[in-house]
Amino acid sequence: MKKIAFLLPDFQEGGMPKVASNIMSGLNSDYIQYLILLDGESEVRYVHNSEILPVCPKGQSKLQKIKVFLKRIKIVKQLKKKHNFDVVVSFGVAANIVNIVSKCNDSTICTEHNVKSIENKTWGFFGKVYDVLIKLLYSKPNHLVAISNVMKEDFIQNYNIKGNIDVIYNPHKVNEIIEHSNELLTNEEEELFRNKITLVNVGRLTYAKGHWHLIRALADLKKEIPNIQLLILGQGEMEGDLRKLTEDLKVQDSVHFLGFQSNPYKFIKQSDVFVMSSLYEGFPNVLIESLACETPIISTDCKSGPREIIDKEKNIHKKISEYEIHDYGILTPKFDGKVTLNNSDLTENEKQLKLAILELMQDKELYDKIKSNCRSKSFEYDVQNMVKKYEKIFD
Known part of the structure; x- marks a missing residue:
């Protein structure tokens, strides 16, 4: 031993x-x-x-x-x-x-x-x-x-x-994620999703996650999709600033801060799209979890991880100025890192995020195609596959 x-x-x-x-x-x-x-x-x-x-x-x-x-x-x-x-x-x-x-x-x-x-x-x-x-x-x-x-x-x-x-790559218990995603919602949680198009984001409310970009894009999206909403699961030091931003943009009733959830997967599964607005990542586990929940992904093309997950070619040196559609989701241009907590006009990259969400919501054929690819992709990162690679190093 x-x-x-x-x-x-x-x-x-x-x-x-x-x-x-x-x-x-x-x-x-x-x-x-x-x-x-x-x-x-x-x-x-x-x-x-x-x-x-x-x-x-x-x-x-x-x-x-x-x-x-x-x-x-x-x-x-x-x-x-x-x-x-x-x-x-x-x-x-x-x-x-x-x-x-x-x-x-x-x-x-x-x-x-x-x-x-x-x-x-x-x-x-x-x-x-x-x-x-x-x-x-x-x-x-x-x-x-x-x-x-x-x-x-x-x-x-x-x-x-x-x-x-x-x-x-990080290992994931894919079958366990699927099982938790099928947990029944409470009556109050069911009501949250009723007659809504729902975007979801899971992550600590920190600078690195760039939530303000997503909230600003959501506020502009409501002009074209009035019943769209955003669920944010997580806690962090920027929560106060982000809540104030929703009030300034008059979308406080459409952005729900749900805090830490022991089972985020049931919320991801019931949502229409998982949107990641991060400025940088290591390897975003939550994207694999979204794939396992069969929820299509839209993510910034930040360093590092999203492109290696979403782009079949894993072309990590590619830079984009417009959103890009792939088999497993959509990549949007990375943000510049500037914190904007006001109602000024959207930046070009925030506009690209908004357009990507619009396209996915309005093109049912594209949406269904991406959704159908999600789960099989998630099993590539299953714990059994990844741990074998660790055991090889340990031995």
């Missing part, structure tokens, strides 16, 4: 814990599993079948965070010596650096879940520190896993990473 430890900042809501949970549940019985959580006080929300090894609480000030970071390296190194792990696989830059620096006799696997040259710019001082550490350390693990080809290129071109970089 091999001992394998999964090292994460926490196991709360978010993409990385979900991916780790899916890998853990999909591994064969040859592994004894452990879960090392850097934030030793964080709540555990995802399924796992492992012994939990907490490290220490996180710091608040810059100085505290640096002290805690160094303390975490020391504690993780002690855990590695005590348990003699065969493999330690880490998720995200903070956990990856701890994993690399604390290496003992374990095989070190680091996984990254966002395009670092973009994401680190949003993190201020610590983003600059991480840029330096990535250049210094990311060639050292036994394997570095990127979850998209764009991310792999980013490591090579912007960080001069040498060594083993594997591309493994």
Whole structure:
């Protein structure tokens, strides 16, 4: 039996814990599993079948965070010596650096879940520190896993990473998603969808998700489709600004903020279109979940992931100025990142998002064609297919 430890900042809501949970549940019985959580006080929300090894609480000030970071390296190194792990696989830059620096006799696997040259710019001082550490350390693990080809290129071109970089898309429990999507709605939830054309978005209410673009496009769409509405599932620091924007645009009755939902899939399945307005992504799990729910997708052509999912040719270097129709959904030009929280005229790329939604809603043949392709595409990312690739690296 091999001992394998999964090292994460926490196991709360978010993409990385979900991916780790899916890998853990999909591994064969040859592994004894452990879960090392850097934030030793964080709540555990995802399924796992492992012994939990907490490290220490996180710091608040810059100085505290640096002290805690160094303390975490020391504690993780002690855990590695005590348990003699065969493999330690880490998720995200903070956990990856701890994993690399604390290496003992374990095989070190680091996984990254966002395009670092973009994401680190949003993190201020610590983003600059991480840029330096990535250049210094990311060639050292036994394997570095990127979850998209764009991310792999980013490591090579912007960080001069040498060594083993594997591309493994995020694993998904497709049958489980389908089962949850068929859960019955409450009477109140049913009423929400009655006589409405529904757009849905699932994601944290943060800058990276670009929700204001979607709300502004929705307000303009209502001139042509009066019964259209938008459901937003998620929480985050921009919620207040986004709610005020709906009021300023007079669409507060057509944009519903539903917060965190333990089962988002039943809302996705009942919606007409899943629309993703992100400025950047790592690999957007929610697009695979939408495919499994048989809900057609419209997504910005942002870095990284959407094109690799929607475009059969996976032409990751292509740039577009108009929306583009594919077998598995529609791609629209990426946004420039400017936050616009007012009723000014739509930007050209917001107009393209609006036109893409209009076309999909008005062309039934196109809509049915894309819808019919969704589910079979989602099974390409099923946990059984992806975990085999991880097991090959672990072995």
